[in-house]
Amino acid sequence: MAIVKLTRPKLNAGENIYFASLIKGFFLTMKHAVASLRNRTRGAKDMASSGMGITMQYPEQRWDEHMPEHYRGAPTLVTDEQGRERCVSCQLCEFICPPKAIRIVPGEIPSADPWAKVEKRPQEFDIDMIRCIYCGMCEEVCPEQAIYLRKDYLISALSRAEMVHDKKKLYEIGGVREGLVNKWNEIK
Ligand code: SF4
Numbered sequence: 001m002a003i004v005k006l007t008r009p010k011l012n013a014g015e016n017i018y019f020a021s022l023i024k025g026f027f028l029t030m031k032h033a034v035a036s037l038r039n040r041t042r043g044a045k046d047m048a049s050s051g052m053g054i055t056m057q058y059p060e061q062r063w064d065e066h067m068p069e070h071y072r073g074a075p076t077l078v079t080d081e082q083g084r085e086r087c088v089s090c091q092l093c094e095f096i097c098p099p100k101a102i103r104i105v106p107g108e109i110p111s112a113d114p115w116a117k118v119e120k121r122p123q124e125f126d127i128d129m130i131r132c133i134y135c136g137m138c139e140e141v142c143p144e145q146a147i148y149l150r151k152d153y154l155i156s157a158l159s160r161a162e163m164v165h166d167k168k169k170l171y172e173i174g175g176v177r178e179g180l181v182n183k184w185n186e187i188k
């Protein structure tokens with residue numbers, strides 16, 4: 001195999017002290033500073049910003065109304081329009097979840113129940129929001145369109161235990177998902 005020897009190009013005095021790069025960087029910073037003062041920064045109008053175009057005064061100002069449709073927030077469970085749990089406890093999401101944030105205890109639906117033919121629904125369903133990395137794989141893998149990532153992003157608590165969302169909390173955040181599920185469309 002032929003060996004190619006490369007010679008390092010010689011820098012002139014100006015290049016050695018990075019003078020050109022310093023000047024370039026200075027003008028770029030000035031350009032952004034002036035744009036910011038004139039409220040002409042990119043996205044300034046879309047963002048509920050301070051009026052200066054750059055800084056959002058959180059928590060008084062928030063992204064909420066500006067979240068894109070495809071934003072991946074907290075994973076949640078959803079019911080259908082008749083209040084039925086869509087989840088059938090197949091545990092695929094538990095299996096696929098990379099950080100093992102999901103824990104499911106499947107439960108049998110009693111034979112007297114009108115939906116007994118579905119056979120199973122979760123007895124317990126926990127998502128540990130400290131572990132969750134918001135990857136969306138649970139949503140992708142679910143055959144029943146029962147688990148969705150909502151736009152909720154303010155997930156905080158005073159203890160680790162509170163950061164584990166149980167079934168009740170997951171349905172509370174998730175709510176109802178009506179009609180045909182559109183997880184394979186362009187957005188979700
Ligand atoms: S979003 Fe990803 S990390 Fe979070 S629960 Fe779903 S699969 Fe697990």
Ligand code: SF4
Nearest residue numbers: 087088090091093142
């Ligand atoms: S949420 Fe979906 S993938 Fe997870 S156990 Fe329920 S039906 Fe299966």
